[in-house]
Amino acid sequence: MTDTLLEIDRLSVDYETARGDLKALRDISFDVRKGEIVGIVGESGCGKSTLISSILRLTAPNTRFRQGEVRFKGQDLLQLPERKMRDLRGADISIVFQDPMQTHNPVLSIGQQMLDIQHRSKAPKADKRARAAQMLGAVGIPDPEARLNQFPHEFSGGMRQRIAIAMALMSEPDLLIADEPTTALDATLEVQIIERLQELQQEFNCAILFISHHLGVIAELCDRVVVMYAGAVVESGEVREIFHDPKHPYTRRLIDCDPGHIKERARVLPTIPGEVPDLANLPGGCIFRDRCDQAMPRCAAEVPPLTQLKDGHHAACWLNHKEAAE
Amino acid sequence: MSLLDVKNLKTSYGPVNVLAGVSFTVEPGETYALVGESGSGKTTVIRAIAGLAPAQEGSVKFDGREIRGASERELRPLRKDIAMMFQDPVGSLSPRLTIRSLITEPYRIQGMKDRDLDAEAKRLLEMVNLPAHFADRYPYQLSGGQARRVGVARALALEPKLILADEPTAGLDVSVQGELLNLMNDLRERLGLAMVIITHNLNVVRHVADRMGIMYLGRLVEEGTTEAIFKEPRHPYTRCLLSANPEPDPDARLERIALKGEPPSLLRRPKGCEFRERCPFAQEVCSQTPQWEVENGHGLRCLAPLS
Numbered sequence: 001m002t003d004t005l006l007e008i009d010r011l012s013v014d015y016e017t018a019r020g021d022l023k024a025l026r027d028i029s030f031d032v033r034k035g036e037i038v039g040i041v042g043e044s045g046c047g048k049s050t051l052i053s054s055i056l057r058l059t060a061p062n063t064r065f066r067q068g069e070v071r072f073k074g075q076d077l078l079q080l081p082e083r084k085m086r087d088l089r090g091a092d093i094s095i096v097f098q099d100p101m102q103t104h105n106p107v108l109s110i111g112q113q114m115l116d117i118q119h120r121s122k123a124p125k126a127d128k129r130a131r132a133a134q135m136l137g138a139v140g141i142p143d144p145e146a147r148l149n150q151f152p153h154e155f156s157g158g159m160r161q162r163i164a165i166a167m168a169l170m171s172e173p174d175l176l177i178a179d180e181p182t183t184a185l186d187a188t189l190e191v192q193i194i195e196r197l198q199e200l201q202q203e204f205n206c207a208i209l210f211i212s213h214h215l216g217v218i219a220e221l222c223d224r225v226v227v228m229y230a231g232a233v234v235e236s237g238e239v240r241e242i243f244h245d246p247k248h249p250y251t252r253r254l255i256d257c258d259p260g261h262i263k264e265r266a267r268v269l270p271t272i273p274g275e276v277p278d279l280a281n282l283p284g285g286c287i288f289r290d291r292c293d294q295a296m297p298r299c300a301a302e303v304p305p306l307t308q309l310k311d312g313h314h315a316a317c318w319l320n321h322k323e324a325a326e
Numbered sequence: 327m328s329l330l331d332v333k334n335l336k337t338s339y340g341p342v343n344v345l346a347g348v349s350f351t352v353e354p355g356e357t358y359a360l361v362g363e364s365g366s367g368k369t370t371v372i373r374a375i376a377g378l379a380p381a382q383e384g385s386v387k388f389d390g391r392e393i394r395g396a397s398e399r400e401l402r403p404l405r406k407d408i409a410m411m412f413q414d415p416v417g418s419l420s421p422r423l424t425i426r427s428l429i430t431e432p433y434r435i436q437g438m439k440d441r442d443l444d445a446e447a448k449r450l451l452e453m454v455n456l457p458a459h460f461a462d463r464y465p466y467q468l469s470g471g472q473a474r475r476v477g478v479a480r481a482l483a484l485e486p487k488l489i490l491a492d493e494p495t496a497g498l499d500v501s502v503q504g505e506l507l508n509l510m511n512d513l514r515e516r517l518g519l520a521m522v523i524i525t526h527n528l529n530v531v532r533h534v535a536d537r538m539g540i541m542y543l544g545r546l547v548e549e550g551t552t553e554a555i556f557k558e559p560r561h562p563y564t565r566c567l568l569s570a571n572p573e574p575d576p577d578a579r580l581e582r583i584a585l586k587g588e589p590p591s592l593l594r595r596p597k598g599c600e601f602r603e604r605c606p607f608a609q610e611v612c613s614q615t616p617q618w619e620v621e622n623g624h625g626l627r628c629l630a631p632l633s
Contacts, residue, residue, distance in 0.1 A: 043499035044470065156588055157364065186363045186526050187570040188585045194572070195584075213499060216572030220580075239576045257500045258574045259507075259529040265552070266533055267511060269504035275469075 005174055005207050006032040006055070011068035013054055021064070022280045023231060024050040028068070029306065030226045030236050032175065037201060037208045039222035039239070041215065041254070045276045047231040048211050052179055054078075055209075056093065057085050072175070091120065094168040098180040100161035104152040110136075110163060111148030117167055135166040138203075139196055158189035162196065169204055176201075177209045182217060194221050215258045219243055224312070227251045230276045230287045233306055237313035247315035249292045286318070294319060327390055329354045329520050330375070330488060335384035335394075337370055337544075342592050344370050346544040347384065349618075354487065357514065357521040359531045359552070361567065362541035365589055368524040369413075371541075372490040375522070376410050377401045388488070406436060409481035411491040415473035419465040425451075425476055426461035432483040450479040454509060471502035478509065482517070489521045495530055507534055528571045532556060539625075540564045543589060543600050546618070549625035560624070560631040562607045599629060607632065 013025040025047045032038045042048050053059045055070055057077060069076045072093065077085065097103050105113055114132035121128060129148065136144035139162040152160060161181060168176055178197070182190040194217060201208055212218055218225055219239060226236040227248065235248040246252040255261065256270045274291035277283055283290070289299040298318050306316040328351035337345040345367050352358045360368045373379035375386050377396060386394040393404060412418035419428055429450050430443040447461045454475040465473060474494065481489050494510065495503045511534060513519060525531060531538055532552060539549040540563065548561040559565045566585045573580065586604045590596055596603055598613040605612070609630045616629045 043501060158588060187528065187572075188363060188567065189588075191570040191572070191582065191584075214572070215500070215574035219574050219576045219578070220572045243574065243576050254500065255574060257504050259500075259504070259533055260571065260574045262533070268508050269533060271504040271508065272501035273505075 003033045004031050005034045005036075005073065006209070007069070007071040008051075008055075009069045009071060011051075011054065011070060012066040013050055013059075014064045014066055015050075015060065016062045016064060017280065019280045023282060024279060025054070026232050027306075028228075028233055030233060032207050032209055034174070035201070035205045035207055036224065037210055037222045039218040039225045040209065040211045040228060041213065041218055041225060042228035043213055043254075043276070045230065045279075046228040048228060049179070050231075051228075052095070052177055052209075052211065055177065056089060056095065057082075058089075090117065090173075091171045092173055093175045093177065094171065094173040095177040095179060096161070096164050096168050096181045099184055100157050100164055100181075101184070103164045104160060106152055109149055109151055110155070114148070114167060114170065117170060120171075131170065135170050136163065138169075138200065139163065139166040140192075141166075158185055158192060161185060161189075161193060165193070165196065165200070169200055169206070172204055173206055175207050175209065177211070179211045180213070181210075182214070183212070190217065197221065215243075215255060216260050227254070231279055232287060232316065233314075234288065234317070235313075235315040236306075237310075237315075241310070241313045247309055247313065247320055248288075248317045249294055249319070250288050251315075286316075328352060328387075329356075329389060330522070331385070331387040332371070332375065333385045333387075335371065335374060335381050335386065337367075337374055337379060337381050343595070344544050344592065345374070345381070346595075348541070348544070348546060349384075350539050350546065350549065352488070352520050352522060354520055355514070355518045356537065357523060357535050359523045359525060359535035359538040360541055361524075361526065361528065361531060361538055363526065363567075363589055365543075365592070366541040367544040368541055369492055370544075372410070372492060372522055372524060376405075376408060376490055378410075402436070406432075406484040407487045409484065409486040409489050411477050411481050411489060411494055413492040413496060415470055415477055415497070416465055416468070418477060419473060421465050423464075424461065425463050425465070425468075428465070429476060429479045429483055432480065436484065446483070450483055453482060453513070454479045455505075469502075471498055471506065474498065474506055475509070478506075478513070482513065485517070487520060489519055491521060491523045493525055494523060495525065495527060503530070510534065528568060540567065543592065543595065545600070545627065546625065547601065547627045550623065554624060560626050560633070561628045562605045562630075562632060563601050565632060566606070 008028050008030050011025055011028040015022040015024050040048055065078055070078055111132055115128050118128045133144040133148055141147055182193050210222060222239050225239050225242040227234050229250050235251045253272050259269055272291055277287055285300040285302060286304050289295040304316045304318045306314050308314050309320055330352040333349045335345055335348045348371055362368050370379050374381040381394050385392055426447040430447050433441045448458050451458055451460055456475055495506055535552045538552050538555055539546045542563050548564045559568055566583045569583045583606055599616050602608045602612045611629045616627045618627045
């Protein structure tokens with residue numbers, strides 16, 4: 001297990017609300033190995049954001065960690081004093097957010113912001129500036145020296161997102177969390193960002209936790225995939241296994257829904273009818289059963305456990321248990 | 327006669343030349359998609375059609391009548407026939423009005439006092455597959471997909487002939503996106519609506535549009551039937567856009583054509599072909615300005631087209 005970088009182990013997180021406890025994450029387990037790209041797929045309300053903020057421990061005040069551990073290099077981040085956690089953020093674990101238009105401080109030059117985030121380094125200012133220019137060059141910003149003096153509004157959306165990536169990689173983190181980094185961008189720029197991320201990942205050898213609801217991007221970029229639904233992991237495994245041989249009905253139908261799959265013009269596109277259940281008032285049994293076309297009596301009675309089916313391929317569905325199906 | 331006939335539409339904001347002459351037509355019952363990167367002028371086109379953005383030159387004919395430069399008073403009755411769906415589903419709904427007020431607001435604006443607004447609200451909600459009790463809800467109580475459907479209901483209220491939809495599926499989950507597209511396809515068939523859809527999601531275009539136009543720097547660079555363009559794109563920009571579309575298959579072998587750099591500034595339009603600097607197929611002839619040429623219903627602005 002020496003190559004495991006991040007282990008999420010049976011993590012359960014609630015939000016205390018006036019309506020009662022909202023069970024945002026339940027029994028989440030998966031790991032990220034060194035230098036690997038793991039994709040997290042899920043639709044609105046699946047708990048992606050709660051998961052990221054739990055890893056970084058940047059959670060809202062009404063968050064309660066009910067159980068589980070978030071181990072980074074063997075150390076449980078949930079037990080770490082805030083001071084140590086601060087040392088980790090941005091240095092060992094960094095993040096690229098969704099909206100490149102709101103990531104940067106509008107009143108400071110890009111160069112100033114890139115100097116500021118090197119506050120831990122004792123190097124002379126000229127060195128830090130050279131380092132900033134070098135990073136801008138690495139993400140493909142032309143004429144980086146001169147552009148350090150410019151302000152965020154002088155850059156396009158695609159460039160701002162690349163600058164955000166440059167900033168996140170500047171401290172050579174072991175883990176980069178990318179939270180839907182291409183959602184706000186055009187397809188042509190999306191491709192540029194993905195290809196850039198792939199190159200940089202090779203160069204810096206950092207692991208990437210890539211969150212997206214865009215299956216095409218996940219298929220192209222990731223080594224392994226974790227599929228989340230309504231605060232739980234329903235399936236995880238190697239990217240080919242997930243896309244070619246999904247073992248959870250939600251994964252299967254999510255892939256079916258992607259119109260990128262359907263090459264001929266379709267009059268009626270596949271959908272998943274129904275809605276995500278209320279997390280403050282969870283029904284018993286499998287959370288997907290109301291929308292599942294293969295639900296059985298057992299699905300209402302018991303929550304299906306996330307079980308290993310093949311090497312590294314996990315799914316939480318009773319259909320994979322022979323005795324239940326009979 | 328075409329339902330909508332846009333000819334040589336030009337818009338400038340001061341020195342920024344956003345639309346440099348856009349022409350296309352939409353027939354009754356047809357869905358036309360405008361595709362292109364951010365800043366290509368897609369949204370300005372439909373806003374100019376709806377009279378929400380200025381257009382200094384050119385013509386917009388709806389049902390044979392010129393509507394460019396019409397006054398607000400002249401436009402008001404026309405807005406019964408041309409409805410708009412805005413990009414931000416929740417942001418386009420006033421937070422202080424109930425869904426009932428929101429979807430029946432068009433009747434009040436048009437002064438249709440004889441309508442039973444409760445009954446109309448019920449009918450419209452049913453049309454977009456939302457339960458009747460949603461009439462009493464407020465926008466913040468809706469999911470993104472539900473807010474979109476309220477947007478559709480409001481656009482349909484006055485039984486328009488043409489819907490202008492700006493990124494109708496942006497920000498929706500895939501499972502919900504299909505529902506909305508099915509709904510729009512269904513309504514279009516039942517009500518005989520024509521639509522102009524703006525999107526940068528090519529997977530969506532394939533399933534809803536009859537014809538499509540590809541925009542670059544405020545001009546159409548290619549236009550044709552959706553089928554023809556997906557099968558055989560002739561403009562290098564179209565080819566690049568189509569190839570940039572990630573496939574939901576880890577084994578898909580992508581013949582990706584990298585697009586160099588980013589769109590140039592509208593303040594410094596390149597000489598000759600405006601796509602030349604980014605074009606992987608550029609040739610010497612491209613230093614001349616390409617003209618719009620139409621062959622068998624397929625329009626193209628390129629001096630070195632792909633075959």
